[in-house]
Amino acid sequence: MKKILVTGGLGFIGSHTVVELQNAGYEVVIIDDLSNSKIDVLEKITEITGVQPDFHQIDLRIKEDVHRFFNSVAIDGIIHFAAFKAVGESMQKPLDYYENNIGSLVYLLQEMKNRALDHFIFSSSCTVYGQADSLPINENAPIKKASSTYGNTKQIGEEIIAESCNAYGMNAIALRYFNPIGAHESIKIGELPLGVPQNLIPFITQTAAGIRKELSVFGNDYPTPDGTAIRDYIHVVDLAKAHLSALTRLLHKKNNSNFEFFNVGTGTGSSVLDVIKAFETASGSSLNYVIKPRREGDITAAYADTTLANKELNWKTEKSLEEGLSAAWKWQQKQS
Ligand code: WQD
Numbered sequence: 465m466k467k468i469l470v471t472g473g474l475g476f477i478g479s480h481t482v483v484e485l486q487n488a489g490y491e492v493v494i495i496d497d498l499s500n501s502k503i504d505v506l507e508k509i510t511e512i513t514g515v516q517p518d519f520h521q522i523d524l525r526i527k528e529d530v531h532r533f534f535n536s537v538a539i540d541g542i543i544h545f546a547a548f549k550a551v552g553e554s555m556q557k558p559l560d561y562y563e564n565n566i567g568s569l570v571y572l573l574q575e576m577k578n579r580a581l582d583h584f585i586f587s588s589s590c591t592v593y594g595q596a597d598s599l600p601i602n603e604n605a606p607i608k609k610a611s612s613t614y615g616n617t618k619q620i621g622e623e624i625i626a627e628s629c630n631a632y633g634m635n636a637i638a639l640r641y642f643n644p645i646g647a648h649e650s651i652k653i654g655e656l657p658l659g660v661p662q663n664l665i666p667f668i669t670q671t672a673a674g675i676r677k678e679l680s681v682f683g684n685d686y687p688t689p690d691g692t693a694i695r696d697y698i699h700v701v702d703l704a705k706a707h708l709s710a711l712t713r714l715l716h717k718k719n720n721s722n723f724e725f726f727n728v729g730t731g732t733g734s735s736v737l738d739v740i741k742a743f744e745t746a747s748g749s750s751l752n753y754v755i756k757p758r759r760e761g762d763i764t765a766a767y768a769d770t771t772l773a774n775k776e777l778n779w780k781t782e783k784s785l786e787e788g789l790s791a792a793w794k795w796q797q798k799q800s
Contacts, residue, residue: 472545524568541583554614565617642696642729646788647795654795669796683758696767699783729768
């Protein structure tokens with residue numbers, strides 16, 4: 465049985481990926497520092513799959529602790545989620561973001577190099593494209609100067625991985641996520657934003673739950689059909705399965721080069737107003753929202769050209785926006 469290290473494995477996308485890995489017969493080891501996740505997610509994963517993953521609470525910024533872990537556990541691959549990910553916060557705390565998102569990546573790659581480990585999957589983001597010149601966005605779209613420190617850590621991260629694979633003979637895949645939403649069908653795991661949600665869907669569900677007074681729609685003067693910004697909202701379970709497909713590709717040596725990257729989205733763009741309407745249908749409740757000015761740094765539109773991922777990963781999304789919103793709403797209603 466192959467053993468896979470999942471860093472950030474108690475987080476939103478990480479926990480859903482652990483479930484899919486275990487369902488596929490992999491042994492999973494989780495590293496998480498619990499800075500943006502809760503330990504009870506481990507129990508929920510176990511309830512879903514019937515198997516408790518091995519868990520180590522480690523801060524990947526501490527090189528000695530990373531080294532000690534790799535001295536004690538033999539693994540066959542790494543899926544690296546652990547990172548700070550709040551776009552706005554990254555602009556206030558750039559050095560924290562570089563230290564964590566880049567520093568921990570370097571320490572992981574150094575351990576892989578020193579132990580001739582292989583098979584690395586990196587959590588990247590469509591943010592690397594900025595506002596793409598043409599839509600849908602394919603993998604040939606140029607990487608533009610990042611508009612946030614968070615986005616820059618993803619761009620730099622990809623470069624570090626590419627150069628490491630080239631120099632040391634490792635094999636890696638970066639998955640460039642669009643906008644993850646939803647929750648597992650068991651409603652035992654889902655998105656747990658700390659504090660005031662930055663992302664659209666948790667803000668919507670907290671507004672519907674009465675936790676927030678109203679949703680601010682950031683701008684209705686974009687050059688889009690209804691004036692609100694367009695994104696590609698992908699169900700987190702579909703996204704988790706893309707990681708499984710990428711891992712299979714590497715373990716079976718199907719990759720065409722030692723560093724590959726794929727856009728992982730549904731291929732469909734939805735505006736903020738589209739999402740609100742779909743949520744109202746999915747939840748059966750009307751949402752309280754007001755139009756506010758644009759949020760600084762936001763782009764007009766982004767949605768994926770999924771051709772390459774569909775073909776090379778033998779993967780495609782199966783769940784709809786409505787299913788994602790319905791699961792997110794059920795998950796919100798379970799929160800105390
Ligand atoms: C989506 C749309 C907002 C909140 C970022 C990162 C990406 C990933 C997901 C980490 C935009 C609008 C939002 C609100 C709103 N990050 N909005 N009112 O900015 O597309 O992507 O988060 O994994 O890498 O770049 O996601 O959910 O913040 O915004 O109108 O209260 O919803 O303006 O158009 P975004 P988002």
